[in-house]
Amino acid sequence: MKIIALSVVVGMMLLTVTVGTVAGDGSLMSAMGCNCPHSGPAIDYLDSPSDDDYFSPSFLMGEEAERKSSSKSVSPDRSHTIFETAIPIRPTNSQYENPSLITYIDEVKNVSDPNVVIVDVRSPAKYAAGHIPGAINSPWELFRVDNGVLTSLENVTGLLGDYGISPDNGVIVYSDTCQTCGGLSAASYIFWTFEYIGHENVSVLDGGFDAWNATYGCTKNVTPRSPTTYYSANVMADRFADTEWVQNNLNRTTVQIVDTRTTEDYKAGNIEGAINIEYEELFRDGYRLKGADDLEFLLSPVVIKRLDKSKDTFVYCWSGASSSFLYFALRLMGYQVRNYDESWNVWCETNDVLTIPISNVSVEPSFAYKGSTVKIYADVELRSEMEEKSKGSLIIQDDEEVPYNPGSFCAGCSGVYAVPLSTTDVSFVRAYIHKEDNVGTTVVMHDYNGDGRYEGEWQTYSADDGTYAIDIEATDGELKAKEVDAATVEVAIEAAGP
Numbered sequence: 001m002k003i004i005a006l007s008v009v010v011g012m013m014l015l016t017v018t019v020g021t022v023a024g025d026g027s028l029m030s031a032m033g034c035n036c037p038h039s040g041p042a043i044d045y046l047d048s049p050s051d052d053d054y055f056s057p058s059f060l061m062g063e064e065a066e067r068k069s070s071s072k073s074v075s076p077d078r079s080h081t082i083f084e085t086a087i088p089i090r091p092t093n094s095q096y097e098n099p100s101l102i103t104y105i106d107e108v109k110n111v112s113d114p115n116v117v118i119v120d121v122r123s124p125a126k127y128a129a130g131h132i133p134g135a136i137n138s139p140w141e142l143f144r145v146d147n148g149v150l151t152s153l154e155n156v157t158g159l160l161g162d163y164g165i166s167p168d169n170g171v172i173v174y175s176d177t178c179q180t181c182g183g184l185s186a187a188s189y190i191f192w193t194f195e196y197i198g199h200e201n202v203s204v205l206d207g208g209f210d211a212w213n214a215t216y217g218c219t220k221n222v223t224p225r226s227p228t229t230y231y232s233a234n235v236m237a238d239r240f241a242d243t244e245w246v247q248n249n250l251n252r253t254t255v256q257i258v259d260t261r262t263t264e265d266y267k268a269g270n271i272e273g274a275i276n277i278e279y280e281e282l283f284r285d286g287y288r289l290k291g292a293d294d295l296e297f298l299l300s301p302v303v304i305k306r307l308d309k310s311k312d313t314f315v316y317c318w319s320g321a322s323s324s325f326l327y328f329a330l331r332l333m334g335y336q337v338r339n340y341d342e343s344w345n346v347w348c349e350t351n352d353v354l355t356i357p358i359s360n361v362s363v364e365p366s367f368a369y370k371g372s373t374v375k376i377y378a379d380v381e382l383r384s385e386m387e388e389k390s391k392g393s394l395i396i397q398d399d400e401e402v403p404y405n406p407g408s409f410c411a412g413c414s415g416v417y418a419v420p421l422s423t424t425d426v427s428f429v430r431a432y433i434h435k436e437d438n439v440g441t442t443v444v445m446h447d448y449n450g451d452g453r454y455e456g457e458w459q460t461y462s463a464d465d466g467t468y469a470i471d472i473e474a475t476d477g478e479l480k481a482k483e484v485d486a487a488t489v490e491v492a493i494e495a496a497g498p
Contacts, residue, residue: 087211091284091291097334101191102289103172103203105212108132116170117226119163121190122209123181123436130218132174132209136225138163140175140186143193147345148319148484156197157231164226167199167234174205174212177287180434184208184287185279188325192339195331198234204328207288241314241338243350246271249312256311260323261344268480269355271316271347275304279322282329295333309335316340316347318482356474356481357381363470363487369494370465374458376431376443378486381452382476429454432471433489435464445472463491 089104096102108118111134118135120127127137142159145151165171171194175186182189187204194202205212212218249255250272257274259266266276281298284290290298299307307313313335317323320341330337348355360379368374429447434440441463445456467490472483 087207087286087288089206089211089215091288091294093291093293096292096295096332098332100201101203101328101332103205105205105207105215108172108205108212109216111172113170115168116172117165118172118174119165119190120209121173121175121182121186126176126181126436128220128222130213130220132212133219133221134223135174136163136223138190140182140190143190147342148321149346150193150196150320150341153197153233153235156193157233160231161229164229166229166231170201171199172203172205174208176209177207178436180440181436182321185321185325188328189321192239192324192327196236196239196339197231198236207286211286211288238312238336239338241340243340243342243346245338246314246340246347247351249314252312254311256308256313258307258313258315258323258326259344260315260317260326265318265480269344269348271344274316275307277304277307277326279317279325282325289329289332292333295329299330299333309333312336312338314338314340316343318344319484356476356479358472358474358481358483358486361470361472361483361486363489366488367490367492368460369492370463371461371494374460374489376445376456376458376470376487378429378431378445378454378472378483379452380429380445380447380454380472380474382427382429382474427476429472429474431456431458432473433458433468434471435466435468458489460491465491465493467491 089106094102094104111118118132120131120135120137121140122131122137123139123141124137127135131137138159143151143156150156160166173187173190173194175182175184177183184204184207187208191202191204209218250257257271259270259274259276260279261270261276262278263276266274270276277298282290282295284294289295297303299309301307313330315323315326315330315337316339320339320343323343324339327337327339358378358380360377362377364375364377365372429445431443431445432440433443441458443456443458445454447454467488469485470487470489472486474481
């Protein structure tokens with residue numbers, strides 16, 4: 001009886017440890033000083049991220065569970081299974097035509113080849129808050145310039161050389177699922193950039209940091225960069241499309257166009273002949289990429305008319321970011337595909353496309369203390385006049401809808417926000433203020449003087465300190481336009497007096 005009772009007690013203790021770890025209550029992570037965002041961590045890494053001295057589940061499954069394969073530098077390991085979330089690491093069918101272009105979290109866990117570089121393309125602040133052990137930080141924004149276009153090849157190779165990355169390195173790229181920060185498109189954009197400059201061994205981590213952190217936790221230890229090196233590009237022109245290439249090849253029967261924006265944006269205006277495949281359609285649960293069977297069905301002529309695998313495909317969105325994720329998916333499936341980097345933003349500027357010009361965006365002040373008012377200005381040319389009855393906006397609060405009352409709107413106060421109606425005879429201009437992971441605030445803007453200069457006010461009572469980006473969005477009937485990151489404002493919390 002004593003032996004049985006002891007066994008039950010030990011079993012219950014073991015179960016308690018296991019369940020507590022799986023539940024991700026953060027106690028272990030907090031003790032180790034790594035409270036990573038977005039997910040309940042399973043385990044934390046200790047000391048150097050290059051070591052294998054993390055809290056190991058081998059106490060449950062034996063040392064065999066931690067054995068690494070010596071036959072390849074990145075090998076599957078299912079020893080973590082007891083710590084997994086409900087979302088399978090792999091889809092039902094992961095037999096893509098080019099499977100080496102995608103990496104799964106259990107493979108990253110067992111990277112032992114020092115030639116493999118794990119690249120975190122999120123912001124420095126997110127990297128500092130917690131990242132995959134061994135990863136270096138290379139923010140994706142550094143690779144983009146005006147309108148979100150890729151910077152010069154000289155700058156690209158210079159950046160990679162500064163990070164100690166050479167063409168001989170294997171590279172695994174990841175971001176996270178925060179859409180206002182670029183989402184998983186941030187990783188696929190850098191993946192596309194690597195492929196464009198001819199890097200032969202590059203892949204995207206499926207599910208990004210969120211998938212990793214939910215299973216393994218994270219570290220705050222900064223990974224030292226390799227010494228600066230010279231990166232020599234071997235440009236692959238067939239991975240890239242600019243506006244000139246699109247114009248010259250638009251009417252070729254061997255070329256097909258895919259628009260990855262929302263159906264609403266697609267219907268509001270698109271490149272003639274484009275097929276619409278929404279970015280969001282590419283994912284299974286947990287923002288993991290769909291399996292080969294599901295992607296094949298999605299891309300087949302039965303679902304998407306005229307999508308022909310034998311044709312030269314180019315993909316676009318607003319600025320080449322979300323389209324890069326479709327580029328990644330099509331590459332996995334064996335398509336010949338290019339990313340139209342300049343995308344719809346530049347296409348509208350250089351072609352006779354009916355659009356809504358947005359310019360001269362400014363804020364006053366650009367530095368504000370919490371609780372003060374920030375004024376936002378933008379020049380917007382709408383075809384129709386902005387009549388009071390056509391603003392089509394509602395104040396949504398406490399699950400009730402009441403008519404919009406000009407002058408009474410306090411964006412950011414108690415979760416109140418304005419939503420334009422989805423009708424075709426509505427015209428409006430609004431500013432969307434956002435900061436990394438935080439839910440954004442929407443401010444309706446007005447042309448008080450009838451001169452096309454719109455203005456709105458952001459009350460910062462509920463704002464945290466930090467830098468906020470401002471997007472300007474305009475709708476005029478069926479036309480839509482958006483100027484992303486058109487301005488920034490810094491909010492600070494004023495120190496209390498003596």
